[in-house]
Structures are given as C-alpha cells and as structure tokens.
Amino acid sequence: MTDALHIHLAGIPMATPVVLLSGCIGFGEELAALEGFDFTAVGALCLKGTTLEPRLGNPPPRLAETPSGLLNAIGLQNPGARFVVEHILPRMAHLPTRLIANIAGSTVAEYAAVARLFDDSPVDGIEINISCPNVKEGGAAFGADPGSAAQVVAAVRLATTKPLITKLSPNVTDIRPIARAVIEAGTDALSAINTLMGMAVDITSRRPLLGNGQGGLSGSAIKPVALLKVWQLYQVAAPHGIPIIGQGGIATPEDAIEFLLVGANAVGIGTALFRNPLISGEIASGIAHYLVNQNVGHVAALTGTLHSA
Ligand SMILES: Cc1cc2nc3c(=O)[nH]c(=O)nc-3n(C[C@H](O)[C@H](O)[C@H](O)COP(=O)(O)O)c2cc1C
Known part of the structure; x- marks a missing residue:
C-alpha cells in the first residue's frame, strides 16, 4: 500500500487507516485462512x-x-x-498488521484485570468497550455516564502502558461529555460509534425476534447517525490531539472518506465484512485514489476538512 495511507494512531503505526472492527472478524484467524485477503491493506484488527x-x-x-x-x-x-x-495471540502475532484487544467487564476491577492480562501480550493497543448494548456486563451502563466512564478508563490506564482507545456508545443524549471525561481520564484515542439499540418482532409467535429481546443495530442504516457523532467528537477531541476511529455503516471508499472529512483519523469496517470479507482492500485503494484525484498528499490531511454547510 502507498505511504500516503500510513498513519500513527495513538502511537500505533498502521499501514492504512482501515481498521477491522470487533465482533466482525473473531480473533482474525478466519481472515488468515481466506484466499486473497490482503493484511497489508489493513491498519489493525480489533479482536472480539x-x-x-x-x-x-x-x-x-x-x-x-x-x-x-x-x-x-x-x-x-x-x-x-x-x-x-495464552492460546490465540501466539498464533496471530506474525500477521503483517496490528492487533488491538477489545475488553469488557461488569466492574471497574474486571476491566483493569483484563487490561493487565493484555498488557503482558503482543497486542499493540487496547480498546475499552464501554458501549456494548447486548449484555448487562457489556459496559453500556459505564458508557452512559461521564463519571463511570472516566472511572473505567482511569483504572485501565493504571493497569497498562499500551495505547488506550475508548469505544463510545451512540445510545446517549449527548456523546460529548462522555468523550471529555474519558479524555481527561487518560484515553489515547476514541472509537465511535458502537451499535444503536433496537429490536425486531416475530409477528407469528408475537415474540421478540432476538433471543435477548433487544440488540444492537449496525450497517449502512446507522451511517448518518455515526457521521454526526464523529463530527461532534472531533470538536471535543481535536483540541487535545486525540484521534478517532470513525465507524458505523462504512461499506464503500466514499463512506470511509465521509468519516475522514468529519474528523476521523482512521475508519472501521464491521458489518460490511459479512457481505464481502475482502472489502478492506477495496476501501484502502479507494481512499488512495481519492487522494490522487484531489491532489492531497497524505490521508492525514483529510481529517476534519469538512467545509461548513
Ligand atoms: C455481530 C457483531 C458483534 C459485535 N461485537 C462487538 C464486540 O465484541 N465489541 C465491540 O466493541 N463492538 C462489537 N460490535 C460493534 C462493531 O465493532 C461496530 O462498532 C459496529 O457494528 C458499527 O460498525 P459497522 O456498522 O461497520 O458494523 C459488534 C458488531 C456486530 C455486528
């Protein structure tokens, strides 16, 4: 891949700004078995x-x-x-991309304990999920309140020297106070957005379609919401030099570029991988073509360059 895509995100050197998202690639092992998958087009894998x-x-x-x-x-x-x-990371460490652990817990102490285990591992960074809407222990309760979000990040900060990325939820009235709190608590980067809470109904049985009753909505449907949240986060994060992994419904190079323009430094691909597991290569080269067409020398020069309406 061209040097024009090479970035440093919170100190992590990445060959491209394209990150594959947690929960959509397992621990990356299936990708390694996939014919034609180009790891050099991927900046990092966020593990389950x-x-x-x-x-x-x-x-x-x-x-x-x-x-x-x-x-x-x-x-x-x-x-x-x-x-x-002990058993998965040793098989993954040779891959020519970066690995980011994604951690969750039901208490602040559990987050810190998981971070301590990953601290002594080859991962390049740790993403703190304080936004999983699907389990009581998934951290959404922490992610909905600035004080609790800061407590988790501060405890994890003490538990590891790895770069920290805090993954924020869109299921809040205003995402900005949460971002301010986790930046103050020591996060090195932000990641947004996690899924939006939703449900589906089986009208024959008259029951919720999902076994859990409710779930998290992802994919193209959430892209406009995600863009607005990333744009709002950029206003809060940029003055502190805190980078953002923008995500939510990215399925084409054009989608990815929209996220860069509103303030993302890197872009995450999740649900789109289920339709096309090779999409990361297409998105990375699409961004590279855009840079050439727009006469922009480096992808970092796109971040936050949206003109006002
Ligand atoms: C099946 C599935 C599982 C997911 N599991 C996780 C997870 O374990 N941790 C996490 O932080 N996010 C998880 N997510 C959220 C994604 O990482 C991503 O933030 C979200 O889906 C928005 O991006 P997308 O629209 O490109 O999928 C999951 C998403 C999906 C679809």
Missing part, C-alpha cells in the same frame, strides 16, 4: 470483545437482518482473556 471469564453469550437467535442493517445480540461470547492471551 473479551472478558475476564469465558462467556457463552446470549440465547439464539442472535442476528436479525433489517432493511440496510443488522441487529445483533451476541452477548460477548468469548473464551476469556487468559485463553486469548
């Missing part, structure tokens, strides 16, 4: 949300398609942090 103890996740059904979106209620199914560090 990991808790201290293994979790089986929510009862099925866990997925429901919506018009231009996807509802999921996986429930943070994962084998536990110790297993990830």
Whole structure:
C-alpha cells in the first residue's frame, strides 16, 4: 500500500487507516485462512470483545437482518482473556498488521484485570468497550455516564502502558461529555460509534425476534447517525490531539472518506465484512485514489476538512 495511507494512531503505526472492527472478524484467524485477503491493506484488527471469564453469550437467535442493517445480540461470547492471551495471540502475532484487544467487564476491577492480562501480550493497543448494548456486563451502563466512564478508563490506564482507545456508545443524549471525561481520564484515542439499540418482532409467535429481546443495530442504516457523532467528537477531541476511529455503516471508499472529512483519523469496517470479507482492500485503494484525484498528499490531511454547510 502507498505511504500516503500510513498513519500513527495513538502511537500505533498502521499501514492504512482501515481498521477491522470487533465482533466482525473473531480473533482474525478466519481472515488468515481466506484466499486473497490482503493484511497489508489493513491498519489493525480489533479482536472480539473479551472478558475476564469465558462467556457463552446470549440465547439464539442472535442476528436479525433489517432493511440496510443488522441487529445483533451476541452477548460477548468469548473464551476469556487468559485463553486469548495464552492460546490465540501466539498464533496471530506474525500477521503483517496490528492487533488491538477489545475488553469488557461488569466492574471497574474486571476491566483493569483484563487490561493487565493484555498488557503482558503482543497486542499493540487496547480498546475499552464501554458501549456494548447486548449484555448487562457489556459496559453500556459505564458508557452512559461521564463519571463511570472516566472511572473505567482511569483504572485501565493504571493497569497498562499500551495505547488506550475508548469505544463510545451512540445510545446517549449527548456523546460529548462522555468523550471529555474519558479524555481527561487518560484515553489515547476514541472509537465511535458502537451499535444503536433496537429490536425486531416475530409477528407469528408475537415474540421478540432476538433471543435477548433487544440488540444492537449496525450497517449502512446507522451511517448518518455515526457521521454526526464523529463530527461532534472531533470538536471535543481535536483540541487535545486525540484521534478517532470513525465507524458505523462504512461499506464503500466514499463512506470511509465521509468519516475522514468529519474528523476521523482512521475508519472501521464491521458489518460490511459479512457481505464481502475482502472489502478492506477495496476501501484502502479507494481512499488512495481519492487522494490522487484531489491532489492531497497524505490521508492525514483529510481529517476534519469538512467545509461548513
Ligand atoms: C455481530 C457483531 C458483534 C459485535 N461485537 C462487538 C464486540 O465484541 N465489541 C465491540 O466493541 N463492538 C462489537 N460490535 C460493534 C462493531 O465493532 C461496530 O462498532 C459496529 O457494528 C458499527 O460498525 P459497522 O456498522 O461497520 O458494523 C459488534 C458488531 C456486530 C455486528
């Protein structure tokens, strides 16, 4: 990939600003087995949300398609942090991309304990998920309140020297006070948005379609909401030099460029991978073409360059 796409995000060198999102690639192993998958087009892989103890996740059904979106209620199914560090990461460390752990917990102490385990591992950074809407323990309660969000980030900050990315929820009245609180507590970057809470109904059984009753909406349907949140976050984060991984419904290079213009430094691809697991390469080269066409020398020069309406 061209040097024009090379970025440093919170100190993590990335070959491109294209990041693959947590929950949409497992721990990356399936990608390694995929013919034609180009890891050099990917800046980093965000691994599946990991808790201290293994979790089986929510009862099925866990997925429901919506018009231009996807509802999921996986429930943070994962084998536990110790297993990830001891058995999965050693198989992944050779990949020519960066690895970012994604951590969750039901208490501040659990977040810190998971971060401590990843601190002693080859991951390049830790994403703190304080925004999973699908389980009580998923942190959404922490992510909805500036004080609790700051407590989690401060505790994780003490537990690790790895770069910290805090993943914010759109399910709040105003995302900006939460961002200010986690920046003050020591996060190195922000990631937004996680899924929007929603539900679907089976009219034959007259029951919710998802086993969990409700789920998180992702995919193209949420892109306009995500763009606005990233634009709002940029106003708060840029003065502190805090970068943003913009995400929510990105499926084309044009979508990714919109996020860069409103203030993202990197772009995350999640749900679009289920339709086309090779989309990351297309998005990275599409951004590179745009830079050439617009006569812009480096992708970092696009961030936050939206003109006023
Ligand atoms: C099936 C599925 C599982 C997810 N699991 C996680 C997770 O474990 N941790 C997390 O922080 N986000 C998780 N997410 C949220 C995504 O990482 C991403 O923030 C969100 O889906 C918005 O991006 P998208 O519209 O490109 O998918 C999950 C999303 C989906 C669709």
